[in-house]
Amino acid sequence: MSAKIYLNIGREKSLKRKHPWVFSKAINKVKGKPLSGETVDVLDAKGNWLACGAYSEQSQIRVRIWSFDQNQTIDxxxxxxxxxxxxxxxxxxxxxxxxxxxxxxxxxxxxxxxxxxxxxxxxxxxxxxxxxxxxxxxxxxxxxxxxxxxxxxxxxxxxxxxxxxxxxxxxxxxxxxxxxxxxxINEHGIKILVNVETGHKTGFYLDQRIARLTAGSYAKNKDVLNCFSYTGTFSLHCAANGAKSVTNVDVSQTALTLSEQNLALNGLQDANVSHVKEDVFKLLRQYKEQGKRFDMIILDPPKFVDSKAALTRACRGYKDINMIAMELLNPGGLLLTFSCSGLLDAGLFQKVVADAALDANKTCHIVERTQQAHDHPISSNYPEGFYLKGLVCQIS
Structure with a gap:
């Protein structure tokens, strides 16, 4: 017989909206001795059954819901x-x-x-x-x-x-x-080499598939700077769609080597694509001092925010790179800028980009938005599933 989790009075509201988490502070008592990961029943303060889910004694999210159907067996x-x-x-x-x-x-x-x-x-x-x-x-x-x-x-x-x-x-x-x-793997006709043992996340950034297509659609005849390029998949779409030149920048030589392999895999080894092993923040400042200019810049940095306490510092980081990128663009140039930090919501991200434009003394028009690909859906009951935000900005 399943252990039972009784909630405090009034703490059942989120479950009635089918949100899948029960936090430790919502719990009044635990009846039984559930093992970590074991399925438990969740009841309101009056003993009415609400859901069943997996128990985790050490996490602040004490129960993660499997089902809101009392007739459902978790097997x-x-x-x-x-x-x-x-x-x-x-x-x-x-x-x-x-x-x-x-x-x-x-x-x-x-x-x-x-x-x-x-x-x-x-x-x-x-x-x-x-x-x-x-x-x-x-x-x-x-x-x-x-x-x-x-x-x-x-x-x-x-x-x-x-x-x-x-x-x-x-x-x-x-x-x-x-x-x-x-x-x-193949996406929209582009071949990509993935190493499941050593690649980032589960091997690759599948969630940016739509953004890569978007970048390709804007790239024709443009000089493109692809920052935080990883294995160069944005550059594949840009080169395949007629970019004049693409510069990939990443701190990992392993990633840049994979980028070169990806170009060859797609018959793009003769495209005008170069690779620079450098810290993006440092290189952007160098390019600014050198007076370099681009027609399109892609900023797809790693997650800057891993806790609410780090949000202010992360906003400064996002603002900094966006400001310098805007200063490196030719008039009318395009900035494709992204944030994969779930704790940085879309409104705040747009504000950070707007503030960057003010500090750069530039005019910024948002012409398109992107988000995580279709296979990374956002359940209406779980808004936290929305994390990847992108803006295509025309800068003048």
């Missing part, structure tokens, strides 16, 4: 159906973009809290970030084996957030190892 069939439903929701977008790399499960937004599952051709990468996800590891793997029998499965649960759940960091193959951790 293998439950997870199998969630995976099938998620695949079905993505099939149209996969066909539309000729995708062989996509996100199958985006955690709470796909009603599997703490679970991230990405598919890279014939390799599936799982990232299990909560106690409940970790507890259900082998059930999930078994379901994936049934649905994708020809795929290898690798785990990338190497994210620090697991420590908040009392979990160790884990990586490794959950099936027999693939012949190579490197795999080639």
């Amino acid at each position: 293998r069939n439950f997870f199998l159906q969630k995976l099938k439903d998620a695949q079905l929701r993505r099939d149209y977008f996969i066909a539309q973009g000729q995708l062989t790399g996509y996100r199958l499960i985006a955690g709470e937004s796909d009603f599997l809290p703490g679970v991230t599952i990405d598919i890279y051709d014939n390799i599936i990468v799982c990232q299990l970030l909560s106690a409940g996800a970790d507890y259900q590891r082998y059930v999930l793997v078994d379901c994936l084996k049934e649905l994708y029998p020809d795929h290898y499965i690798y785990e990338r649960s190497d994210v620090d957030v697991r420590k908040k759940e009392g979990l160790a960091l884990v990586t490794g193959w959950l099936t027999e190892p693939a012949p190579s951790p490197e795999v080639v």
Whole structure:
């Protein structure tokens, strides 16, 4: 029989709106002794059943909801159906973009809290970030084996957030190892080399797929500066769409080497694409001193905000790079600027860019917005699922 979590009076409101989290301060008492990750029932102060979810004694998010249906059993069939439903929701977008790399499960937004599952051709990468996800590891793997029998499965649960759940960091193959951790995926006709063992996140930034298409659509005949370029995938779309030149900048030589391989993979090795191993903040200032100018600049930095306490400092960082980038653009040039920091909301991000324009003494017109790709959905019951924001700005 499941342990029971009783909430304080009035703390059931978010669950009635189908939000999938129960915080520790909302709990009045725990009846039973649930193990970390075990499924528990959540009841209001009067004892009315509200939901069932995975218990995590060490996390501030004490319960992550699996289901709001009292007749639902959290078993293998439950997870199998969630995976099938998620695949079905993505099939149209996969066909539309000729995708062989996509996100199958985006955690709470796909009603599997703490679970991230990405598919890279014939390799599936799982990232299990909560106690409940970790507890259900082998059930999930078994379901994936049934649905994708020809795929290898690798785990990338190497994210620090697991420590908040009392979990160790884990990586490794959950099936027999693939012949190579490197795999080639396709997005909208562009081929991309991904290493699932060493690449960022689960191997690659699948969420920026729409932004890469957008960058390509603006790139013809432009001199493009691609900052925080990683493996150069923005530059692939720009070069393929007729950019006059592209300069990729990243601090990682490994990433830049992969960028060169990606160019060759797409027959773009003779395109005018150069690579600079340098800190972006430092290089932007050097370019400003040298009087260099570009027609288009892409700013896709790593997450600057990992806690609310770091928000002010992060805003300064975003403002700084956007201001200098605006100063490096030719009149009428385009700035494609992004933030993947979920704690920095879209309104504040736009304000930071506006402040950067004021300090740079530039006029900034926002001509387009982008967000995370279709396979990173935002559930209406879980607005926290919206994290990736992009602005296309014309600067004069």
